[in-house]
Amino acid sequence: MTRITLTVDGASVSDDVEPRLLLVQYLREKLGKTGTVIGCDTSNCGACTVHLNGTSVKSCNVLAVQADGAEVTTIEGLAQNGELHPVQKSFRECHGLQCGFCTPGMIMQSVDLLNNNPKPSEEEIRLGLEGNLCRCTGYHNIVKAVQHASGQEMHA
Amino acid sequence: MTATQERPSDAVEMEIGRDRRRKEDQRLITGRTRWTDNITLPGMLHLAMVRSPFAHAKIASIDVSAAKASTNVVDVLTGADFGEELGACINAWPITPDQVTPGHSPMPADRVAFAGEIVAVVIARTAAEARDAAELVDVEYDELPAALDLKKSAADEVLAHPDLGTNKSALWVFDSGEAGTGGNVEDAIAKARTDGIVIEREYRQQRLIPAFMEPRSVVVDPTGEQLTMWSATQIPHIVRFALAATTGVPESKIRVIAPDVGGGFGGKLQVTPEEWIAWAVGRRLGKPVKYTETRSESLMSAHHGRDQWQKLTLAAEKDGTVTGLKVELLADLGAYVAIVGGGVPVLGAFMFNAIYKFPAYHFAVQTVLTNKAWTDAYRGAGRPEATYAIERLMSELAAEVGVDPLEIREKNWIKHEEFPFTTVAGLEYDSGNYEAATAKAKEMFGYDELRAEQKQRRDAGDPVQLGIGISTFTEMCGLAPSRVLGQLDYGAGGWEHASVRMLATGKVEVVTGASAHGQGHETAFSQIVADRLGVAFEDVEVLHGDTAISHKGLDTYGSRSLVVGGEALVKAADKVIEKAKPIAAHLLEASVDDIEFSAGRFSVRGTDQGMAIGEISTAVFAAHNLPDGAEPSIDAEATYDPVNFNYPHGTHLCAMEVDTETGAVKMRKYVCVDDIGNIVNPLIVSGQVHGGLVQGIAQALWEEAVYDDAGTLVSGSFVDYLLPTAADTISFDVEHTTTPSLTNTLGTKGVGEAGTIASTPAVVNAVVDAVRHLGVDDIQMPCTPERVWKAINGPGSGGATEGAAMPHFDESEPGQSSTEGAGA
Numbered sequence: 001m002t003r004i005t006l007t008v009d010g011a012s013v014s015d016d017v018e019p020r021l022l023l024v025q026y027l028r029e030k031l032g033k034t035g036t037v038i039g040c041d042t043s044n045c046g047a048c049t050v051h052l053n054g055t056s057v058k059s060c061n062v063l064a065v066q067a068d069g070a071e072v073t074t075i076e077g078l079a080q081n082g083e084l085h086p087v088q089k090s091f092r093e094c095h096g097l098q099c100g101f102c103t104p105g106m107i108m109q110s111v112d113l114l115n116n117n118p119k120p121s122e123e124e125i126r127l128g129l130e131g132n133l134c135r136c137t138g139y140h141n142i143v144k145a146v147q148h149a150s151g152q153e154m155h156a
Numbered sequence: 157m158t159a160t161q162e163r164p165s166d167a168v169e170m171e172i173g174r175d176r177r178r179k180e181d182q183r184l185i186t187g188r189t190r191w192t193d194n195i196t197l198p199g200m201l202h203l204a205m206v207r208s209p210f211a212h213a214k215i216a217s218i219d220v221s222a223a224k225a226s227t228n229v230v231d232v233l234t235g236a237d238f239g240e241e242l243g244a245c246i247n248a249w250p251i252t253p254d255q256v257t258p259g260h261s262p263m264p265a266d267r268v269a270f271a272g273e274i275v276a277v278v279i280a281r282t283a284a285e286a287r288d289a290a291e292l293v294d295v296e297y298d299e300l301p302a303a304l305d306l307k308k309s310a311a312d313e314v315l316a317h318p319d320l321g322t323n324k325s326a327l328w329v330f331d332s333g334e335a336g337t338g339g340n341v342e343d344a345i346a347k348a349r350t351d352g353i354v355i356e357r358e359y360r361q362q363r364l365i366p367a368f369m370e371p372r373s374v375v376v377d378p379t380g381e382q383l384t385m386w387s388a389t390q391i392p393h394i395v396r397f398a399l400a401a402t403t404g405v406p407e408s409k410i411r412v413i414a415p416d417v418g419g420g421f422g423g424k425l426q427v428t429p430e431e432w433i434a435w436a437v438g439r440r441l442g443k444p445v446k447y448t449e450t451r452s453e454s455l456m457s458a459h460h461g462r463d464q465w466q467k468l469t470l471a472a473e474k475d476g477t478v479t480g481l482k483v484e485l486l487a488d489l490g491a492y493v494a495i496v497g498g499g500v501p502v503l504g505a506f507m508f509n510a511i512y513k514f515p516a517y518h519f520a521v522q523t524v525l526t527n528k529a530w531t532d533a534y535r536g537a538g539r540p541e542a543t544y545a546i547e548r549l550m551s552e553l554a555a556e557v558g559v560d561p562l563e564i565r566e567k568n569w570i571k572h573e574e575f576p577f578t579t580v581a582g583l584e585y586d587s588g589n590y591e592a593a594t595a596k597a598k599e600m601f602g603y604d605e606l607r608a609e610q611k612q613r614r615d616a617g618d619p620v621q622l623g624i625g626i627s628t629f630t631e632m633c634g635l636a637p638s639r640v641l642g643q644l645d646y647g648a649g650g651w652e653h654a655s656v657r658m659l660a661t662g663k664v665e666v667v668t669g670a671s672a673h674g675q676g677h678e679t680a681f682s683q684i685v686a687d688r689l690g691v692a693f694e695d696v697e698v699l700h701g702d703t704a705i706s707h708k709g710l711d712t713y714g715s716r717s718l719v720v721g722g723e724a725l726v727k728a729a730d731k732v733i734e735k736a737k738p739i740a741a742h743l744l745e746a747s748v749d750d751i752e753f754s755a756g757r758f759s760v761r762g763t764d765q766g767m768a769i770g771e772i773s774t775a776v777f778a779a780h781n782l783p784d785g786a787e788p789s790i791d792a793e794a795t796y797d798p799v800n801f802n803y804p805h806g807t808h809l810c811a812m813e814v815d816t817e818t819g820a821v822k823m824r825k826y827v828c829v830d831d832i833g834n835i836v837n838p839l840i841v842s843g844q845v846h847g848g849l850v851q852g853i854a855q856a857l858w859e860e861a862v863y864d865d866a867g868t869l870v871s872g873s874f875v876d877y878l879l880p881t882a883a884d885t886i887s888f889d890v891e892h893t894t895t896p897s898l899t900n901t902l903g904t905k906g907v908g909e910a911g912t913i914a915s916t917p918a919v920v921n922a923v924v925d926a927v928r929h930l931g932v933d934d935i936q937m938p939c940t941p942e943r944v945w946k947a948i949n950g951p952g953s954g955g956a957t958e959g960a961a962m963p964h965f966d967e968s969e970p971g972q973s974s975t976e977g978a979g980a
Contacts, residue, residue, distance in 0.1 A: 040873070042873045092181040126882040135369050138850030139846075
């Protein structure tokens with residue numbers, strides 16, 4: 001067991017963990033942060049995407065011990081003081097989700113994408129979300145949601 | 157007249173037709189979710205499954221001692237440790253009386269019939285410990301020859317279940333001559349052979365995997381008086397029934413909950429071995445247990461879809477007027493007959509004739525057992541296969557006649573003034589307007605301009621050629637009139653149930669037997685009830701997916717929730733109004749005959765006196781002043797059995813660019829105009845269409861479940877099974893024409909499967925159209941660059957194409973051998 005101390009969604013937490021424990025398992029099983037989900041076992045789907053020190057990572061691809069001392073933000077910590085993040089609002093506004101299972105990862109990746117490129121083209125959005133799978137929306141409205149969050153004109 | 161239509165024009169905006177943002181989203185976008193895997197109960201134990209690596213083998217011995225001795229392992233159980241309490245996975249639709257159906261134990265003790273079948277379950281204090289110990293279970297197998305290739309299996313070369321003596325499960329036939337719905341197809345074909353056109357083709361419907369994003373998960377809690385199962389399922393009511401029917405627990409002692417469910421697409425329309433094993437283990441240990449599959453387990457052992465060979469013969473006059481259609485299918489059931497099983501191709505039987513006026517039709521499907529994962533419903537279930545076949549054939553006919561493929565369709569389709577129309581398959585299409593949808597789609601697409609560009613590129617010998625694909629589809633949805641299901645020997649009805657509870661505070665609770673898993677029922681059903689009862693959208697709460705709350709229902713599949721479940725809601729709401737009327741009359745001191753209901757208000761005709769329906773609810777709750785003998789309740793329920801299927805249709809146009817030097821294909825434009833009747837929520841509809849399109853496009857271009865020659869699923873992870881990403885897809889142009897359905901109050905038609913059913917042939921037609929002038933008339937799905945390149949450069953430029961989507965051009969490379977498409 002290894003002792004780790006980190007900040008998750010603004011709260012300081014500390015636990016003894018097995019070195020093999022994945023960050024996503026730590027979030028879900030130890031902290032009850034079940035908003036972050038697991039969709040695959042090959043880091044293809046991106047459903048588990050969170051921010052590690054402000055950058056998006058697939059939390060199934062990070063060991064909990066690697067997050068020692070880090071600041072982690074999950075979908076549950078994105079809204080501030082009851083106010084939704086603009087990307088969360090846009091996903092609802094543009095119907096960018098159906099079953100909602102990919103949504104936590106998709107939103108966290110979209111936030112990261114817009115942090116790096118505040119006015120992305122449609123192609124840049126599509127490439128930026130390539131690591132996140134969705135089976136419901138056909139991506140059409142997810143792309144629109146990111147465009148909308150960036151304050152750009154949307155296509156039909 | 158409905159109550160809502162009587163609402164004055166200056167009243168609040170109608171909810172039906174409004175693009176309401178979804179009620180469901182607030183939780184989902186903030187991570188406040190209840191997926192089954194999120195559920196943790198005190199003392200809960202975790203399960204891990206030990207699965208067969210072999211497609212077909214006798215279980216010689218299982219040594220569980222090392223696993224049992226592992227840290228925090230509670231027990232390890234095998235099929236032999238259980239008796240009848242393990243139950244069975246049922247087939248609800250024996251399609252013929254003599255269907256050959258292998259018994260399906262959730263955990264067989266003697267023999268495995270596909271790679272991925274469960275042979276032992278490890279129960280431990282954590283999921284990680286259970287999985288570690290599962291590695292230590294030592295199973296000795298005696299390998300048996302496996303039936304893998306569909307055509308060879310149909311010839312009984314190797315038996316999937318030796319005791320049955322055959323792989324042939326059932327032969328289901330429809331013949332219009334015998335049914336009296338049309339002529340004799342053999343006569344039509346014979347005539348066409350002498351002085352007409354005969355198009356003969358064989359198409360492959362490759363095996364697909366539904367690949368819902370939420371892996372399946374099940375939690376069983378045996379600690380209450382009712383045994384409770386949470387499951388990531390589309391069908392909590394059917395699971396409850398099947399548990400009772402097969403495990404000996406009275407139905408009244410079973411509660412099944414489908415909490416938040418992350419997609420299904422038919423893939424969670426199943427009674428699964430994993431659910432049944434968790435149920436048995438939970439009961440035996442008296443402790444809550446949880447099992448959540450990995451993605452690899454999901455791809456390997458959750459049911460697959462499609463997997464047919466389609467032998468097709470279309471007869472026509474020389475001018476392209478169709479005269480007959482003969483369909484002979486081989487359908488791969490996999491190792492067992494799943495809950496719908498052979499019913500899937502039967503659902504397609506009524507759809508091959510599609511929107512066209514065939515005078516003669518013959519359909520036969522032979523279902524076949526193999527040693528692969530079982531197959532069952534996947535978005536569209538039978539209808540995409542049918543639509544693919546007919547829409548590919550119509551384009552082939554056009555090429556043969558030498559006319560535009562839209563022209564050949566128009567020549568043969570049912571004209572809008574011919575509805576209602578009884579088809580050669582015996583269905584009555586109530587409404588439709590194929591001309592209107594097509595005209596709109598052509599205009600949006602810029603059809604003539606793209607045809608001109610296509611000609612230009614051909615004339616210039618451009619290495620990148622342009623193809624235009626068409627699909628003028630229809631489907632039958634809204635499963636289903638119970639009487640029809642009975643005639644087809646399905647084991648249940650097709651009704652749906654709803655109840656409306658009028659709460660003391662004026663709020664309204666709606667309970668539906670439909671079970672949403674991403675469709676947005678909470679929003680759309682709230683809109684329907686808000687209009688019907690004249691209450692605020694926000695004041696309606698929709699409850700579903702828990703058999704203790706929604707005690708009756710037949711769940712969500714087959715584009716049925718709105719057209720069947722929504723109609724049940726309308727009927728329940730109307731009963732509420734009827735029950736409230738005499739109470740309103742009493743409170744307003746008027747005659748019932750003088751009471752009118754409009755926009756949520758009961759008023760006395762010719763006066764300004766009235767009461768809101770919420771006020772009646774409060775008065776009924778108090779029950780201080782009701783008419784003599786009146787029941788103090790205006791709650792109501794309704795069970796609705798549809799009188800007919802309904803028939804959405806549409807015109808889909810797709811432009812594909814094909815690089816003739818590399819075989820790479822690229823979607824340039826996709827336009828669809830769907831007629832789905834009246835639309836409750838256009839935003840939700842657009843989402844259903846987009847998602848459906850991509851699943852259909854993915855069949856055309858990317859997805860295939862591939863087994864190697866040992867029966868191992870090669871595409872068993874998201875690295876290998878090619879789910880499209882945002883970078884692979886484009887934005888779509890989606891529009892509608894509206895011909896209301898005549899068989900339900902709201903005039904709606906189903907939309908959940910339309911995009912998937914329509915898009916696959918549109919895409920393949922476009923790819924073939926781009927290279928037809930190079931001698932190509934077919935490319936097997938998925939149209940990978942390799943297959944496209946080989947079709948262009950193959951013997952005779954476009955003869956037989958490579959069977960399997962294996963990633964090598966060099967025949968001597970390993971991995972070339974595959975069971976898929978071996979007959980090509």
